[in-house]
Amino acid sequence: MKITSIKTRVFEWKGHTVPPASNFCSNATDMLWRTGDSMGTFRFHDWAVVEIQTDTGIVGIGNVALAPRIAKNIIDHYLAPLVIGQDPFDYEHIWQSMYRSTIAWGRKGIGMAAISAIDIAIWDVMGKATNKPVFKLLGGRTKEKIPVYASKLYRTDLDEMQREAQSYLDQGFNMMKMRFGHGPNDGHQGVKQNLMAVEAVREVIGYDNDLMLECYMGWNLEYAKRILPKLERFEPRWLEEPVIPDDIDGYAELNQLTSIPISGGEHEFTSHGFKQLLDKRAISVIQYDTNRVGGITAARKINALAEVYSVPVIPHAGQMHNYHLTMSTLASPVAEYFPVHDVEIGNELFYYIFEGDPAPVNGYVDLDNTLPGLGLSISTKYLDHFNIIE
Numbered sequence: 001m002k003i004t005s006i007k008t009r010v011f012e013w014k015g016h017t018v019p020p021a022s023n024f025c026s027n028a029t030d031m032l033w034r035t036g037d038s039m040g041t042f043r044f045h046d047w048a049v050v051e052i053q054t055d056t057g058i059v060g061i062g063n064v065a066l067a068p069r070i071a072k073n074i075i076d077h078y079l080a081p082l083v084i085g086q087d088p089f090d091y092e093h094i095w096q097s098m099y100r101s102t103i104a105w106g107r108k109g110i111g112m113a114a115i116s117a118i119d120i121a122i123w124d125v126m127g128k129a130t131n132k133p134v135f136k137l138l139g140g141r142t143k144e145k146i147p148v149y150a151s152k153l154y155r156t157d158l159d160e161m162q163r164e165a166q167s168y169l170d171q172g173f174n175m176m177k178m179r180f181g182h183g184p185n186d187g188h189q190g191v192k193q194n195l196m197a198v199e200a201v202r203e204v205i206g207y208d209n210d211l212m213l214e215c216y217m218g219w220n221l222e223y224a225k226r227i228l229p230k231l232e233r234f235e236p237r238w239l240e241e242p243v244i245p246d247d248i249d250g251y252a253e254l255n256q257l258t259s260i261p262i263s264g265g266e267h268e269f270t271s272h273g274f275k276q277l278l279d280k281r282a283i284s285v286i287q288y289d290t291n292r293v294g295g296i297t298a299a300r301k302i303n304a305l306a307e308v309y310s311v312p313v314i315p316h317a318g319q320m321h322n323y324h325l326t327m328s329t330l331a332s333p334v335a336e337y338f339p340v341h342d343v344e345i346g347n348e349l350f351y352y353i354f355e356g357d358p359a360p361v362n363g364y365v366d367l368d369n370t371l372p373g374l375g376l377s378i379s380t381k382y383l384d385h386f387n388i389i390e
C-alpha cells in the first residue's frame with residue numbers, strides 16, 4: 001500500500017460568532033501592558049483538514065487547529081514530499097523522517113502540530129485498511145465507556161455560571177471544568193473574584209462532583225503561590241496550566257506546594273517533552289492533545305511513559321483523535337468534552353467540520369467496535385459557513 005497524495009484544506013469559519021464576555025478566561029497575554037486582542041492566543045476559528053490518499057482508494061483524515069494556514073504550508077512544502085510514496089504501515093519510520101527532517105525548526109509548536117495531522121490521517125488509513133477502529137490497533141478496549149467532563153464555564157456573571165453548571169448536572173455530567181477570569185494584573189480584587197467564582201460553582205455542584213480549574217497560562221509563579229492555598233478548600237480535581245509551559249520549574253514547585261494536583265501539557269510536544277515534565281514531577285495530570293503533540297504515534301509513547309510514572313493522561317479537547325487513545329490505555333481514566341454550542345472561541349468548531357464524534361450520554365462517550373479508522377467524516381452540513389482554502 002502506498003500514499004499517493006496529500007490534500008490539506010483550511011476551513012475558515014465565516015458564520016456567526018458569539019462574542020465572549022470580557023475577562024472570560026485568563027491567558028498568557030494578560031501580563032502585557034497592552035493586551036490588544038486578548039483572545040488572540042486561543043481563538044480557533046479556522047482548522048486544517050488533511051486527507052491522505054492511497055493507491056487502494058482508502059483516504060485517511062487528520063486535522064490540526066493551531067495556526068492552520070502555517071500548518072498547511074508546512075505540510076504542502078516540507079512534509080508531503082517525505083510522505084508520498086511511503087507505505088502508511090511504516091508509520092514509525094514516516095514519523096521519524098518528518099521529525100528528523102524538520103528538527104531544526106519543527107520539534108515543538110507548529111512544526112509538530114503539522115506532523116500530528118499527517119500522523120493522525122495515517123492511523124485513520126491503517127484502521128480503514130484493516131477494517132478496525134483505531135483503538136483496536138492501539139491496545140483495544142480498556143473500559144466499557146469513557147467518562148467525560150464538560151468543559152466550558154468561561155467566566156461570566158456568577159448567576160449565569162451557576163445556571164451553566166446546573167445544566168451540566170442535568171445532562172448527567174459529574175465532572176466539569178471552569179475558567180478563571182483574573183490574574184496577576186487584577187490585584188487583590190481579582191483574587192477575590194476568582195475565589196468567588198469557584199465558590200459559586202461549588203455551591204451548585206457540591207462536593208460529590210469533580211471540579212477542575214483552568215488558568216490557561218494566565219498566571220505566574222508568584223500569583224499562583226498566593227492563591228493556591230486559598231483554593232485548597234474547594235477541593236479541585238486539578239488546577240490547569242497556571243504558568244507558561246516553558247516554566248517547568250514553576251510547575252514543579254507548584255505541584256509540590258499544595259494538595260491540588262497541577263495539570264499541564266496542552267502546550268507540550270513529543271515524548272521527550274513529557275519525559276522532562278515527568279522526571280521533574282512537574283505535573284500530576286498529562287493533557288497532551290494528539291493533534292499537537294506529534295499525533296497518535298507520539299501520544300501512545302507518552303501513554304506508555306504515563307503508565308510507568310503513574311500519572312493519568314486526560315487529553316485536551318476530547319474529539320476522536322484523542323478518544324481512541326483514551327479508550328486503549330489504562331493510563332487514561334477520563335476525557336474532556338466541549339459542549340456543542342454556537343461558535344464562540346472556536347473549540348466547538350470541530351463539530352461543524354466533522355461528523356462522527358460521539359455525543360455524551362449521562363457523562364460518558366463510547367466508541368463503536370466496528371467502525372473502521374477514526375470514525376470521522378467531513379461534514380457537508382455547514383460548508384457554506386466556511387471559506388475553504390485549498
Ligand SMILES: O=C(O)[C@H](O)[C@H](O)[C@@H](O)CO
Pocket residue numbers: 025042151179214216266316317336345347
Ligand atoms: O483545556 C482546555 O480545554 C483549553 O485550555 C481550552 O482549549 C482553551 O480554550 C481555554 O479554555
Ligand SMILES: [Mg+2]
Pocket residue numbers: 214216240241266316
Ligand atoms: Mg486547558
